[in-house]
Structures are given as C-alpha cells and as structure tokens.
Amino acid sequence: MAEELIKALTKDSYDVSQLSEDERLLLAEIKPQRLHFEKDSVVFREEEPANYFLLMKEGICFNHRHLEDGSRQVMDLYFPGEVIALSELPLEAHVSGLTTLSDAVILAYDKAEITEKCSRTARLSRLFMELLFREQAILTERLVEVARHSANKRVAHFLLDINQRLPPSTKLLHHAGADALSACCSPKSLTGLSNLVGIPQVLIADALGLSIVHVNRVLRQFKEAGWIRIRSQGIELLDIDALKVAAGWESEGEARSILHNQHGALNGDTARSHVKDNQ
Amino acid sequence: MAEELIKALTKDSYDVSQLSEDERLLLAEIKPQRLHFEKDSVVFREEEPANYFLLMKEGICFNHRHLEDGSRQVMDLYFPGEVIALSELPLEAHVSGLTTLSDAVILAYDKAEITEKCSRTARLSRLFMELLFREQAILTERLVEVARHSANKRVAHFLLDINQRLPPSTKLLHHAGADALSACCSPKSLTGLSNLVGIPQVLIADALGLSIVHVNRVLRQFKEAGWIRIRSQGIELLDIDALKVAAGWESEGEARSILHNQHGALNGDTARSHVKDNQ
DNA sequence: CGGTTTTTTGATGGACGTCAACCCAAGTGG
DNA sequence: CCACTTGGGTTGACGTCCATCAAAAAACCG
Incomplete structure (x- = not known):
C-alpha cells in the first residue's frame, strides 16, 4: 500500500533506487489516508497546522502565498506522483496554502509516523535527503530563471x-x-x-x-x-x-558534462584569476 | 577539532541541537583540511569535481554561475560559520564556482567520510536535513523576493x-x-x-x-x-x-504566528471557497 | 605617475505594469 | 427561451522601471 511512497521517493533518483527488505517492510506499515477533493477546493491554508506528509495521487494542485500587497505568489504546481510542499515538512504550520486545480486525490501520511520511521533507518532518511536536494536544485534553477530572464x-x-x-x-x-x-x-x-x-x-x-x-x-x-x-x-x-x-532551454540539467577542466585552487591550481569572465 | 562542524550544523537549529555522545565521537573523527585563500582567489570553478564538504571559517566568499548570455548570477554569499553550497553536496561536480571576497580560511571535510558517517547514524543525517530545510526556506524567500519586488x-x-x-x-x-x-x-x-x-x-x-x-x-x-x-x-x-x-521587512520569518484559524479541508472543513482572496 | 579597475552620471529606449474597456462562455433565475 | 450576472480572457493607451550605451570621475595599484 505504501508502494506509492516508495515510488515517489525513488522516482528517477540518482542511485539509491532500491531499498533493503527491512526498509520496505518499515514503509509498508505506513498507511496513508486517501483524500478526495473537487476542483478549486482548499486543501489547507497558510498558517494552518501541518500534520501530514502529502503525496499527489491524481489531479493537479498548487501552493501559494499571499503577500503583504495583496497579490499572490504561486510557489509550485504538483502533478500525480509528486511530493507536495516537501520544504514544509519540518514546520509546525504551513507557510503556503494548497488549492486544487482539478478534481484530485491526495495521499496523506502521518508526519510523526514518517519521521519516526526515518530516524529508525538511516537509509530512509537519505532518500528524503535525496528528494530535498533535488528540490533545491529545481528551486535554484527557478531563481536564476526568474531573476534574469x-x-x-x-x-x-x-x-x-x-x-x-x-x-x-x-x-x-x-x-x-x-x-x-x-x-x-x-x-x-x-x-x-x-x-x-x-x-x-x-x-x-x-x-x-x-x-x-x-x-x-x-x-x-x-x-x-x-x-x-x-x-x-x-x-x-x-x-x-x-x-x-x-x-533558451539548452537541454539544461543533465547536459552539464565536465568539459573545461582548468582547475581552481581546491584541485591544485592557485591562480589569482579575477572574477571577470563575464560580459 | 570537528567542533566547528557541530557548531555549524546546530547553529540556531530548531530543536535537534544536541548530539549524543556517540555522535560527537563519530564527528570528532573527521578532520578537516584548513585551507587559506587570499582575496579574489578562485576556490573552485563550475563543472569541477566536488570532493569536499566546505565550511566557512574566516572571511567572506560567494558562489556564482555563468549564464549563456555571458552574465553572471551570484547565488549566495557565505560568512564565517556557514556551510558552503550545501545543495551541491550530492553532486559529482560543482554547478557553481566559488570565489573569495576577502582573505579567507575554509575548512574542507572529505565528502566520502561525511556521507559514510551520516549513513551510520540517523541522527546525524537528520541534522543535515535540518540544514537543508533551512536553506530551502531561505531560497523560497529569495524567490518571492526577486519575483515580486x-x-x-x-x-x-x-x-x-x-x-x-x-x-x-x-x-x-x-x-x-x-x-x-x-x-x-x-x-x-x-x-x-x-x-x-x-x-x-x-x-x-x-x-x-x-x-x-x-x-x-x-x-x-x-x-x-x-x-x-x-x-x-x-x-x-x-x-x-x-x-x-x-x-518591506515586516520582521518576516519568525513572526508567522498562527492567527486566523479558519481551517481548510485537511483540518475538518470542506468549504469550496474559490481562490479569490487576492487583489 | 599612467593604467586599470570601480563608481557615478546622463540620455535613450524597451519591457512590463496599470487602468480601463470589451468580449465571450457558462451559469442562473425567471 | 431570454435577460442578467460572473469570471476569465483580450486588447489598447499610457506611464514607470530599469537595461543599455556612452563617457566622465574617482579610487586603486603598481
């Protein structure tokens, strides 16, 4: 039943794709609630207590924050198979709201249960780390995107x-x-x-x-x-x-091959090359 | 000697601030290299292999990426006590370069050693997760910042x-x-x-x-x-x-107290309230 | 002291927000 | 079946913010 979770956590992961039998068993114990929402319904609001780890099962939703000036910032969209608002996992209360864009099914895992399981096996928490790192990479990309383009x-x-x-x-x-x-x-x-x-x-x-x-x-x-x-x-x-x-897509992400191997100081060289490669 | 690391990892952490004696011992085994750089020197470049976990000891540096159009995006600045480019920890090669802004001292921990230690104790990896979550929160903030202001x-x-x-x-x-x-x-x-x-x-x-x-x-x-x-x-x-x-600072971050407790669907209510609170 | 960066300032134009309409599809109630 | 509403999409006029170009001034560095 928690195969969903495993699938989400290992989705095109770099190398840690398989869990040990132990870990599988651990995960399988966690039963999610299966929640149904209709289009345009509010799953949770900002400032509301955050008790669940959420996984998108069917449909689409998005999370958003309201700014001082009354405008709204959409943080991200979520599609089937994706983990929802991972960055809010450790928070007591949500900092963004979540709203559905279509009829949707969301799996809700008890947070306490998850973290408990996590602290039991290092491997499992490494999976979460993996996820976190990936999210970060995406966020960073988006930052550059928004700032420059x-x-x-x-x-x-x-x-x-x-x-x-x-x-x-x-x-x-x-x-x-x-x-x-x-x-x-x-x-x-x-x-x-x-x-x-x-x-x-x-x-x-x-x-x-x-x-x-x-x-x-x-x-x-x-x-x-x-x-x-x-x-x-x-x-x-x-x-x-x-x-x-x-x-300006340039097949970004995976295509960053290691090309020009002029090394910086950490890898031998100590050049005092000034930061003027731009323009 | 690895007290530095512990300090950095637990710096104003939410609640996981203390490690068990075991974990302290584990960490203490990791001896960092202490690297000195002068002002405006390149610590590493983009695309270069990433073998170390870096901790700022003295001075200031920043990491940056070069965009297609030749311009440069500064990703972040790093000050004493801060972890450098945490998001690149799992990557084979750096996706950003690192340059010093002043004379600097950087502690370099062997990455393999760190991850090995991490997988040994779940607690330690939870500390890293903590760090990651914090980074994410900051990034998110910056994203909103850049997009709207x-x-x-x-x-x-x-x-x-x-x-x-x-x-x-x-x-x-x-x-x-x-x-x-x-x-x-x-x-x-x-x-x-x-x-x-x-x-x-x-x-x-x-x-x-x-x-x-x-x-x-x-x-x-x-x-x-x-x-x-x-x-x-x-x-x-x-x-x-x-x-x-x-x-428009509004003492952001910590001041997000739980005020208006109109709950969304996850907490009982099933209102079909449309997403039109903005403007 | 000349060469090389940084900072400063002005002039110009493009990108994008704001305001204010209008259109159109989908209800909704009579 | 039709008036009325309602919420999104579409379009134009206009103004502001900020990038770009260009060049001077100031600070820095040998």
Missing part, C-alpha cells in the same frame, strides 16, 4: 516545464493521442502536439511574478507564431522545439 | 540580509564599534551604525539580477536619504529601520 522566456519555460511534468494520462484529454505520446516520450522531442489541462492564465502570472495582462500578451505572441493554441481553460503546445528555443 | 526593495533587503549575517567581528572593521554592536545585538535594532566589508556593487547587481548602473542609482538614493554611507569598497548602514521599511 524576460517574460517571454519565463512563460515558454513554464509551459515546457509543466508539459514535461504532466503525466501522459492527463495529456490525452482531448484527441491527438499519438502525437502527444510521441512528443513526450521521444528523447528528441520532435515537434509534437500536446495538451495542458485547465491552467488559467492568472495562475501563470502569479507563478512567474508577471501581470496577467502581460502573460496574455506573451501567449498571444506564441499563438500568432503558431507555437501554441489556446482553448477555453487550457493551452495546447504545438511546436515544442520552437518554445525550447524561445526559452 | 522592485529594485529598491531588493537592494534594501540585500543590505539588511548581509548586515544580519555579517559576524560582529567583521563589522567592527572601521570605527563605530559600540554602535555596530548594539545595532546588531539589540532585538529592537535601534537605528544604528554598522559596516559592510568590501562588497563591490557589481556583486550586488549580479546577485539581484540588476544592472550595476541601476544598483548604483538605488544606492545613491539611499545615500541621499541618509540611510547609508558609501566608502571605498564598502557600504555603511546608517538607518537600519528606514531600510527595513523600504524593504
């Missing part, structure tokens, strides 16, 4: 990111089944056709820190370029490659 | 943040000893006088994703308002309260 790039990046994380089942919502599949599965990601479920534009705006008006403008540009199509409450990606170019 | 706010925030993390010893660089101390130690942070060591403006710009020209303009505004004074290669904070107002 234009609205166009941000929106393109956002669309691609969402599209990538969107599970195939959800993608096939409309027609275009084969195309969507090939577009998402082929490593070369040929210009395909895929679909985003009802993500309102205001959400994109709040996620990227842009005004809804400007998001709309950008989307219109994309539409006129033939890269996307806009349906009621949803965006269809038509030309993924073009979007990748617009986003 | 004006240059003025960002700069003000940056100055305050740095000022807070700057250890007293470094602050006393010039004169103004007593004032600096009271300004940093008193909880009410009365309008005081403190000092930032040689942080070039270009670094602020690269950290905040602003142009150096604009950073300079903002600083000039602050100067003309009498909030800061600019010395060669350094900025002195004169009116911290005014800066806090400018930054």
Whole structure:
C-alpha cells in the first residue's frame, strides 16, 4: 500500500533506487489516508497546522502565498506522483496554502509516523535527503530563471516545464493521442502536439511574478507564431522545439558534462584569476 | 577539532541541537583540511569535481554561475560559520564556482567520510536535513523576493540580509564599534551604525539580477536619504529601520504566528471557497 | 605617475505594469 | 427561451522601471 511512497521517493533518483527488505517492510506499515477533493477546493491554508506528509495521487494542485500587497505568489504546481510542499515538512504550520486545480486525490501520511520511521533507518532518511536536494536544485534553477530572464522566456519555460511534468494520462484529454505520446516520450522531442489541462492564465502570472495582462500578451505572441493554441481553460503546445528555443532551454540539467577542466585552487591550481569572465 | 562542524550544523537549529555522545565521537573523527585563500582567489570553478564538504571559517566568499548570455548570477554569499553550497553536496561536480571576497580560511571535510558517517547514524543525517530545510526556506524567500519586488526593495533587503549575517567581528572593521554592536545585538535594532566589508556593487547587481548602473542609482538614493554611507569598497548602514521599511521587512520569518484559524479541508472543513482572496 | 579597475552620471529606449474597456462562455433565475 | 450576472480572457493607451550605451570621475595599484 505504501508502494506509492516508495515510488515517489525513488522516482528517477540518482542511485539509491532500491531499498533493503527491512526498509520496505518499515514503509509498508505506513498507511496513508486517501483524500478526495473537487476542483478549486482548499486543501489547507497558510498558517494552518501541518500534520501530514502529502503525496499527489491524481489531479493537479498548487501552493501559494499571499503577500503583504495583496497579490499572490504561486510557489509550485504538483502533478500525480509528486511530493507536495516537501520544504514544509519540518514546520509546525504551513507557510503556503494548497488549492486544487482539478478534481484530485491526495495521499496523506502521518508526519510523526514518517519521521519516526526515518530516524529508525538511516537509509530512509537519505532518500528524503535525496528528494530535498533535488528540490533545491529545481528551486535554484527557478531563481536564476526568474531573476534574469524576460517574460517571454519565463512563460515558454513554464509551459515546457509543466508539459514535461504532466503525466501522459492527463495529456490525452482531448484527441491527438499519438502525437502527444510521441512528443513526450521521444528523447528528441520532435515537434509534437500536446495538451495542458485547465491552467488559467492568472495562475501563470502569479507563478512567474508577471501581470496577467502581460502573460496574455506573451501567449498571444506564441499563438500568432503558431507555437501554441489556446482553448477555453487550457493551452495546447504545438511546436515544442520552437518554445525550447524561445526559452533558451539548452537541454539544461543533465547536459552539464565536465568539459573545461582548468582547475581552481581546491584541485591544485592557485591562480589569482579575477572574477571577470563575464560580459 | 570537528567542533566547528557541530557548531555549524546546530547553529540556531530548531530543536535537534544536541548530539549524543556517540555522535560527537563519530564527528570528532573527521578532520578537516584548513585551507587559506587570499582575496579574489578562485576556490573552485563550475563543472569541477566536488570532493569536499566546505565550511566557512574566516572571511567572506560567494558562489556564482555563468549564464549563456555571458552574465553572471551570484547565488549566495557565505560568512564565517556557514556551510558552503550545501545543495551541491550530492553532486559529482560543482554547478557553481566559488570565489573569495576577502582573505579567507575554509575548512574542507572529505565528502566520502561525511556521507559514510551520516549513513551510520540517523541522527546525524537528520541534522543535515535540518540544514537543508533551512536553506530551502531561505531560497523560497529569495524567490518571492526577486519575483515580486522592485529594485529598491531588493537592494534594501540585500543590505539588511548581509548586515544580519555579517559576524560582529567583521563589522567592527572601521570605527563605530559600540554602535555596530548594539545595532546588531539589540532585538529592537535601534537605528544604528554598522559596516559592510568590501562588497563591490557589481556583486550586488549580479546577485539581484540588476544592472550595476541601476544598483548604483538605488544606492545613491539611499545615500541621499541618509540611510547609508558609501566608502571605498564598502557600504555603511546608517538607518537600519528606514531600510527595513523600504524593504518591506515586516520582521518576516519568525513572526508567522498562527492567527486566523479558519481551517481548510485537511483540518475538518470542506468549504469550496474559490481562490479569490487576492487583489 | 599612467593604467586599470570601480563608481557615478546622463540620455535613450524597451519591457512590463496599470487602468480601463470589451468580449465571450457558462451559469442562473425567471 | 431570454435577460442578467460572473469570471476569465483580450486588447489598447499610457506611464514607470530599469537595461543599455556612452563617457566622465574617482579610487586603486603598481
């Protein structure tokens, strides 16, 4: 029953993908509650006590924070199989609210139980660490993203990111089944056709820190370029490659191979090279 | 000898501040290398193999990434007692470079040794988790910060943040000893006088994703308002309260008390309240 | 003291927010 | 079946913030 958890924790993990039999047994003891929500319902609010470790089972939701000025910052979206608001796990109370974007099923594990199990086996907590590290990497990426890139790039990046994380089942919502599949599965990601479920534009705006008006403008540009199509409450990606170019995607992440091996001081050299490689 | 590590790991930690005797012994076995660097030297570069867990002992340094367009993103600054680039711990190679801003001493722990020790005791890895969670919280804060706030706010925030993390010893660089101390130690942070060591403006710009020209303009505004004074290669904070107002500081972080307890669905209620609390 | 960075300042333009409409689809109640 | 509402999306006019370009001034470094 807790296979869900194991799957989530080991999802494309680097190397720690298999647990010992002991650990499997430990985990299997944890029974989650299975919670159903309808579209647009509030799972929890900011400042509310946080007692559960949450795992997205079906549907989509997002967490958000309200700022002093009344605006809203969308922190992240969550898709099936993803851990929800991991960074709030150790907190007594939530610092962000969680709202569903569609009908959804969420698995709720008792937090105390989890941490108890964790402290029992070092291996398990290392899995969590793994997860944390991955989250951090993503956050860092997003930070750079938001700090440096234009609205166009941000929106393109956002669309691609969402599209990538969107599970195939959800993608096939409309027609275009084969195309969507090939577009998402082929490593070369040929210009395909895929679909985003009802993500309102205001959400994109709040996620990227842009005004809804400007998001709309950008989307219109994309539409006129033939890269996307806009349906009621949803965006269809038509030309993924073009979007990748617009986003400056450069197959980031995995492609950081170790190329120029001029070493810094830690690896031998002691050059006093000033920090002027930029521009 | 590894007391340094313990101190860093437990620094204002929530509750896991003390280790068992066993764990202390385990840690004490890890002997760091003590590395000395002079100002503006490169500790490591991007893409370089990452073999050490680094702890700032003396001085200041920062890590940074080079973007496609040739510009530089400063990821974070590190002050004495802080763990360096924690998020890169599990990575084979660094994704950011590290450069010193002043003469510096860095403690380097063998990574393999650390992780080995970690997997031996669950408690120790929980400490690391603690650290990771804290980093995440900070990153999240920064994300919101960068996404939503004006240059003025960002700069003000940056100055305050740095000022807070700057250890007293470094602050006393010039004169103004007593004032600096009271300004940093008193909880009410009365309008005081403190000092930032040689942080070039270009670094602020690269950290905040602003142009150096604009950073300079903002600083000039602050100067003309009498909030800061600019010395060669350094900025002195004169009116911290005014800066806090400018930054929209609102004593963030700790002050998030649990106030309005209207519960979301997870805590009983099942209201279908739409997501329209903003604006 | 010249060369090299940093800081400072001005002028100009583009990107993006704000305001204010209008459109359109989906209810909702009569 | 139709008026009315309601919430999102769409569009234009306009202003602000901030990047860019360019160049002077100041600080630094041998």
